[in-house]
Amino acid sequence: MNVKLKGLVQEIEPLLVQYRRNFHKYPEAGWTEFRTAAKITEILLELGYSVKLGADAVSKSDMLGVPPEEELKIHMNRAVKQGANPELVKEMEGGLTGIIAELNCGEGPTVALRFDMDANDIDEPKEEKHRPFREGFSSENPGVMHACGHDGHAAIGLGVARMIVKIKDLLQGKIRLIFQPGEEGVRGAKAMVARGAADGVDYILGAHIGFQATKNRQLICGTGHFLATSKLDVSFTGIPAHAGAAPEEGHNALLAAACAALNLHAISRHGKGSTRITVGTLNAGQARNVIPPHAEMKIETRGETTEINEYMVNSVRDIIAGAAKMYGVDYEIKIVGETISGESSPELITKVKDIAQGTGLFTELIDYVSFGASEDFTAFMTTVQKNGGQGTYMMIGSQLASGHHDYYFDFDEATLACSVELLLEIVVNLIGKCQEDRIINIT
C-alpha cells in the first residue's frame, strides 16, 4: 500500500505546490482569511465533503482579537477582488472564516485533522534572494505575508482532502478536516471548539512544517509542554489638563500605565511552574505639556499550565484595577488571544511513530519535543482528550530559508507531498478496514 499511496501523492505534488503558492500570494491575517477560506470551501464542496462555514463553524462570541468591523469589510471586498466567491465571503461576514468539513466513510471512529490558514503582519521582501519573490508568488497584500508556513498547512489540508476521497472505500469511520483562522496570536481555536469542532472526535492530529524539525525527512511525532497564554490589550482613560497651570485637574493615564507596567513585571513567580509576563508596548500621552489622558498597553502572559496562566491573568487584572484606582482613571482590559496548555497523548505518539516508521518517508524519527511556546491546537486536543480521545501535534521536517516569522522565511516544498502521505497513512492506520497487513491497493 505504501508504494501505491506514494505514487498517488506524487501525482498531486504539482497541485500541492500550486495551492501553496496561491495562498502565499494572497496572504490573509487572522479573521480576514476570506479568500483562502472561500477557495478551500469551494474545493471541499466539489470533492463531496459536507462543509460548515461561517456561523456554523465559528462561535462569534468566542472569537478573540477580531479586527474592527470596517477593517473586515475592506478585507471582504479585497478577497472578492482577488477571486473569492462573493456568496461564500458573505457567509463569513464578521470574520467567521473557519471551516469544518466532514466525510462519512462508514461506522467507525472519527479522525480530525486541523490546519491553520492565517498569515503574519509582515511586509514580504521584494528581493531576488527571496524565492517567493524571485519565482513570482510573493505577497500581493502589503503588510501581510505567510512567514510561518500556514500556506503550506492549508495546501496539505486540501491535498489530504483530495486523497481521502480516493481511498474512501478503504476506511470505516469519519474524517473531519478543520481549517482554522487566527492561529497567530492564538485567537481562533477557542471559537471553533465552542462551535463543536472537536466534539465527537476520537483522534485529532495537528502538524507544523519546520519549527524544531528543520531538516527534510525528519519527524517529531508528538509535542508537549505547550504553554498556556493570554494576550491582553489594556487601555487607560484619564482627563487631560494643562501641565503648568492646573496639573492637579488631570487624571494621568500615562502614570497609571507606567505604574501598572512595573508592577505587572513584579507579579510573583509561581512555585509550581514557569511563568512569563511582558508588557510589549506602551503608548501614552498627547503632548509634552498636557497631563496624559490616555494610555495603551499590549500585554502577554504565559504559564506552564492553564492554572498558572490563570494566576497570571488574575494578577494582571488586579494590578490594572489598582493602577487605575491610584490615578483616578478608567480602564478596559480586552483578551485578544488566549489558549490553554497541553500535552500530546503518549499512546498516539507511539502509534504515529510506528506508522511513520512503516512509511519509509523519514530518516529521523523523534518521539517528543517540549515546545515551551503556545499553539491553540491545544484547545482542540484537550477537548478531545477530556472526552476520552487522543491527540498529538507533530512537526514535519523541512529545511527553512530563515526562521519562522522572519521576513525571509520559506520552506522546502518537498515537505508538502511528504506531509500529505504521512497524514493519509495515519488515517488509514487509524480507521482503515484492514489494518493488520497494511497492504492496500488503490487504483
Next chain:
Amino acid sequence: MNVKLKGLVQEIEPLLVQYRRNFHKYPEAGWTEFRTAAKITEILLELGYSVKLGADAVSKSDMLGVPPEEELKIHMNRAVKQGANPELVKEMEGGLTGIIAELNCGEGPTVALRFDMDANDIDEPKEEKHRPFREGFSSENPGVMHACGHDGHAAIGLGVARMIVKIKDLLQGKIRLIFQPGEEGVRGAKAMVARGAADGVDYILGAHIGFQATKNRQLICGTGHFLATSKLDVSFTGIPAHAGAAPEEGHNALLAAACAALNLHAISRHGKGSTRITVGTLNAGQARNVIPPHAEMKIETRGETTEINEYMVNSVRDIIAGAAKMYGVDYEIKIVGETISGESSPELITKVKDIAQGTGLFTELIDYVSFGASEDFTAFMTTVQKNGGQGTYMMIGSQLASGHHDYYFDFDEATLACSVELLLEIVVNLIGKCQEDRIINIT
C-alpha cells in the same frame, strides 16, 4: 499702668521659673499630660476659675493620634506617682487632658488665650553642657522631653491666670484660658474646638516662645501662611508565604507599600499653591525568605490651603487603595494628626503691635511672618474668625540653646515674665474698663 504691671509680673518671675522647671522635669507627650493638666487644674480652681476638664473640655471622638488604652493607663499611674491628684487624673481617663478655664469679669467681649502643654518623644541628654540637666530639672520620664518650649507656655498660662485675678476689677468681659494637649503632631486642637473651646470668643491669641523670634525682646505680632497638614498612619496586611516554595501564595504587603510610597510622592503638584508629601518611615516584612505579610508607613501631607491639603489626602487615599488592590492586601488609614491652614487677623495684628509698642518690653517688633509650617492653633483661630472674631498667633523672642525639637533645646527663662506681661497688657487693652489712658493702678 505699665510700670505697675511690670512690677507685679517681676514679683512672680521666680514662680514662673519654678512652674516651668516643674513641668520640664515631668514632661508628658500628647494625650498623656495627666500630671501637667492636674497641676494646672488645681491651681486654676484655687484661683477661682470655673474649670472644665476631661470630657467637658475634649470631644473623645475627635481626638487624633491617641495612644492605646493600656499605654494611657500606665501614664495615669505614673502621673499619680509623680504627684498628680488621683481624682483629677481619673476625670481625664482616656487621655482627655484638655482644660478650659473661664473667669467672668463682667459684661463684655471674650478673650481667649491658648497654651499647649505636651512634650516631645525625645530622650533628654544627661550632659553638663545642657542646662536643664546641670541645674537639676531635666526629664524624669525616659524618652520624653520638653524640647519645644510648651513647658514655658504652660507656665506662662498659669502666670497669666494668677495675674488676671489680680486685675480682675479693671476688666469687663470674659477671660478664657485654654490649655491644649497634643499640639505636637497637630492632634489636640480639633477635639477641643469640637467641644466648644472656641465658641463665643471675640479675640483669641496664641503664642510660641522662640521659633522665628530667636532674640530676646523681639516680638512677631502675627503669623500666617500656616500650612494645612494631615498625618496619616497607613498599614497593609497581606499573607505570608515561603519565598522559595510558593511565593504565589503570598500577598505582598511590602511591595504594596513600596509601590504606594513611590506613587504618593508622584501625586501631581497643585496649580493653586504649594504642597508637600512625605512618606517618613516604611517598615515591612519579617524575614528574608518570607513574602512580607505586613507593612507600615508614617505619612505627612501639607497644603498651602485646607482645600489643597484635602486634595493631597484624597490622592493619598486613592493611591493606598490602589496599591492594596494591586497586591491583594488589606489596608488601614488612620488620621493621627490634622489641621487646617490659617491666617492671623490683620486688625488684631495691628492692635497687638500698638499694645506691644506701648509696653516698652520689646526692642524689635515685626508685624508678620509667613510660617510655612503647621500649628493646630489654626483650628481655634479659624473658628473664631468664622464667627466674626479675630485671632493672632505671636512669636515671643527668646534666645535658644538649640533649635526646636533638638535635644539640646532650651530657652531663656526671662521670656516667661515678658510673655505674661505682654499677654496681660493685651487683655487689658482689649477688655479693660478704661482703655484710653492705659494707666491702671493695681495694688
Next chain:
Amino acid sequence: MNVKLKGLVQEIEPLLVQYRRNFHKYPEAGWTEFRTAAKITEILLELGYSVKLGADAVSKSDMLGVPPEEELKIHMNRAVKQGANPELVKEMEGGLTGIIAELNCGEGPTVALRFDMDANDIDEPKEEKHRPFREGFSSENPGVMHACGHDGHAAIGLGVARMIVKIKDLLQGKIRLIFQPGEEGVRGAKAMVARGAADGVDYILGAHIGFQATKNRQLICGTGHFLATSKLDVSFTGIPAHAGAAPEEGHNALLAAACAALNLHAISRHGKGSTRITVGTLNAGQARNVIPPHAEMKIETRGETTEINEYMVNSVRDIIAGAAKMYGVDYEIKIVGETISGESSPELITKVKDIAQGTGLFTELIDYVSFGASEDFTAFMTTVQKNGGQGTYMMIGSQLASGHHDYYFDFDEATLACSVELLLEIVVNLIGKCQEDRIINIT
C-alpha cells in the same frame, strides 16, 4: 504728536492686515520660518535697515529642538515655492531663521523690540465658522497653523519698522528689531542671545496679543513670574529578545522608561518655590511578545526660578541615568527647549503705563500680571537687565475667537494698528529728541 501718529498708523492699517493674513496663510513652525523671515528681511532691507540674517543672527550650537536636516531641506523648497527669495532662504540654511535689524538714529540709548514669528503644529480647520477660512487666508501648510498670534506679532514688527523710518529724525538713539524663530517650545531666544541680539540694549520690549488681556483696548504693562522651563526628549535603547523563550536576554527599554516616568513625578517638591514635572508622552516597544528595545519620552520641567528649574533638570538627569542603569539600557537626553525665569523691570513698567495713558489708546491699564507660564523673551530681557538695562513684556488686549493654541484661535485685527502705535509712542518717549512736551509733528 499722538494724534498725528495715530493718523499715520491708521493709514497703514490695511497694510498691517495684509501682512498678517499673508503670514497666516503660510504658517511655519519653529526653525522653518524660511518664507516668513525672507519676506520680512526683504522689507527691512528696502526700508534701509541694516539686517543680520542666518549665521549672523543665530548661534547654530545654541539652537534647541531643531528638526532633522532633511525636514529643513523640504521646508526650504516649500518656502521658495511659496514665494521666498531663494538667496535669502539659502542664507538661512540649517534653520537659522532669526533676524536682527538695526536703524541708527543718532547717538543715544538702544531700544530693542522683539517679535516672534513661528506657528503651531496644528491643523487649521476648514470650517465656515472659522474666519481665516471664511475670508480665505487660512493655512496652506497642512499640520501647521498660526494659533497663537505670532502672525500678528510679525505684522506689527513690520508696521513699526515702516513707521520708525518715517519718524527717524525725531529720534536720537538706536532701534533694534529682533524677529525670533521658535518661540513655541522656547527654542529660539537662546541662540539669538548667544549671537548678541541683546547686547548693548538699554530698553527691551516684548508683547503678546491677547493672553491675559482678552479685551480690546486693554493693556498689561508688565509681566512677571515667568517660569523657567526645560523641554527634554529622552530615549532609551535596549536589546530585544523573545519574551517567551529568552526574556533574560532582553534589556527592557519600556520598563526603564516606566520606572523613570514614575520617579520623575516623584522628584521632591522644592521649599523655595513651585515646580512642575510632566512626562507628556511615552512610547515604547514594538510587539506584544518582544522585550521592548526602545522607548521615548517627552518631558517638561518648570521652576519658579531658574535655579529651581535647574534643580528639576538635574534630578531628571539622575533619574534617567539611574533607570537606564537598572535595566542595562543606553539613554539619550536632548534639551529641545529651555528658558529661564524672569521679571519685567518695575521702572519700565511704570514708564510704559505713563506713556500708554498718554496715548488714549486704552480704556483699561493693568500694571502687572503674574504669568505662571514660560516665554523665552526672558532670555533677552534678563541679559539686558544684567547689563544694567530695563525690559518689560506687555500683553495687548484683543478679543479672541478662542484660546491660544486652540484650532479656532483668531484675534481682532484692530489690535494690530493699536499695537504699532503703542510701540512707536514708547520708542519716541524713550529715545525721542524732545520728550518733555511730547508733541511731535511729522509730515
Next chain:
Amino acid sequence: MNVKLKGLVQEIEPLLVQYRRNFHKYPEAGWTEFRTAAKITEILLELGYSVKLGADAVSKSDMLGVPPEEELKIHMNRAVKQGANPELVKEMEGGLTGIIAELNCGEGPTVALRFDMDANDIDEPKEEKHRPFREGFSSENPGVMHACGHDGHAAIGLGVARMIVKIKDLLQGKIRLIFQPGEEGVRGAKAMVARGAADGVDYILGAHIGFQATKNRQLICGTGHFLATSKLDVSFTGIPAHAGAAPEEGHNALLAAACAALNLHAISRHGKGSTRITVGTLNAGQARNVIPPHAEMKIETRGETTEINEYMVNSVRDIIAGAAKMYGVDYEIKIVGETISGESSPELITKVKDIAQGTGLFTELIDYVSFGASEDFTAFMTTVQKNGGQGTYMMIGSQLASGHHDYYFDFDEATLACSVELLLEIVVNLIGKCQEDRIINIT
C-alpha cells in the same frame, strides 16, 4: 555484620540522646557555635582524630554573614560560661567555628561526612506541650533554638566518630568528619571548602533528619535540584532634610529602596530555568516629617542553576546601583549568604540504596527527591564531583512534632541511632576491607 553493628549502635543510643539534648539546651546560631564546636573537638581529640579547628578549618575571608566582632565576643564569653574549653574557644576567635577531623585507616579512598551544627534565631517555647521544655532540655539561650535538627546532626556526627574508631581495622581508607557552622542562611560551607575541607575526597555524604522524609524508617537516598541562592543585605544612605521646609535638600533613601524593591521583583524571568527574588524586609526612615536618610533591605535570590542565580545577583546589583543614582544616595550591598546549585551523583544514590536495603533499617526507600530549596552542602558536593568524586545528600525519616523552623519543631530521637548505623554501613561498604560478604565481626 549488620546485626553486630546494630547492637553496638544500640548500645550508644543513650549517649546519642544525651549529646543531642546537650546541644539542644545550648543552641548557638551561625558563627557563634563556640560551645558546640569546643565540645565536639574535645571528644574527637579524645577519640584519636586529627582535628583542624579555627583558622585551619575556616577561611576567614570567605565567611558570609558573620555577626559583628562585639557580638562574637559576647558569645565567646557565654560559651565559656556554659562549659566550653576556653583555649579551644580562643582558637575559634572571630567565629571560626568549623571543624575538620580525620582518621587515617590505611591506604584507600577518602569518605567525608558532613554535619551542620548551628541553631535558629527563634525563641523556644516554654510550654508543657513542647517536649524539650517538658523534659528539661529546652534552650538556655534566649532567642536561639535548635528548630531544624542540627543538634541531632551534631550528635550523629559524634556517634559516627565514636563507632568508626571501633571498626577502624575493618577499613582501608580515610574518614573525614566535617562539622560545619552557619548552614542556616547558607553562610558556612564556602569558607570551609575554601580551606580545603572537600579536597581529596572520593565520596561525600550529607544528610538531614526529616524534611521530605517525615516518617520513621523512611530514607531518601539522594537529593537534587538544589537551588543556587544568594542572601544580600542592602543599605542606602541619603541625607535628611525637613520635609516641610526644604524637602529638596534631602536625598531620599526610602524612595530609593521602594523603587529598588519594585524593580527587583520585576527582574525578568529566565528562559533556562526558574528564579526567585524576594525583598523580605524593608526598613526606612526616622520620622514622619524628615526626608528619610537611611533604608535597609534583606534580599534573597534563587536560581535553578548557579548561572541563573548569578544572573539574578547581577541584575540586583544593577537595580540597586540605579536606584541609588536616581535619588543621589550611597549604597552598600553585602552578600551574607550564598550557595551554588547541585545534584547528587546517580551512582552514589544507587549504592546508598543498595546498602540501605541491606541494613534492614528502612521500610521505605526513595531514590531521589527534588529539593527546590537551598543547602550549602552543595559547595562540598560540587567540589568533590568536579574532582572526580561522588556525593549525595540524604533525608533520614523522622516523625516531626512540627515543621522545620517552627518553634514547636522536635524530631523522634530514634532517628539518631538509625542514622549512625546507616552512615557506618555506608562507610564500611565504601571503604571496608571485605565488601563481598558484608559480614564483619567487631567485638
